[in-house]
Amino acid sequence: MRTSLNIPQEVLESFDTTWQDEGLESRSRAVREAIHEYIERHTELEGLEGPAVAALAFDYEHTLVIGELHTVQHDFEDVIGTTQHMHHGEWCLETIFCQGPAARIRELVYRLRDFDAVGRVNVMFLQPELAEKSQD
Secondary structure (H helix, E strand, O other): OOOOOOOOOOHHHHHHHHHHHHHHHOOOHHHHHHHHHHHHHHHHHHHOOOEEEEEEEEEEEHHHHHHHHHHHHOOOOOOEEEEEEEEEEEEEEEEEEEEEEEEHHHHHHHHHHOOOOEEEEEEEEEEEHHHHHHHH
């Protein structure tokens, strides 16, 4: 199926450099792989239930969203254990370490992804009960 996308020029240039450096045969192939990776990550995030531990890493443009981000962090203080923050000009990188119900952490991820000034939100989950069972 053919489709068209609106992508900022600098993002497309970076994407093209990446797939070419990896030796993929075409942009179409790279886009298909990127879509599959997105689906896998989203499906994993959607499928987690029960208690979990998570690290959320995200970048954002400080001046456009900092107040709203603080509000969200206060709204989710029941699952946020600690945060780390690093400045890089107008952009910031933040890591939030969470513990609590997977559904509540998932809700936090979706709230963060809802901000236009947030570039990416990457999530790494650890479910203690599953890890213990796999070691048995």
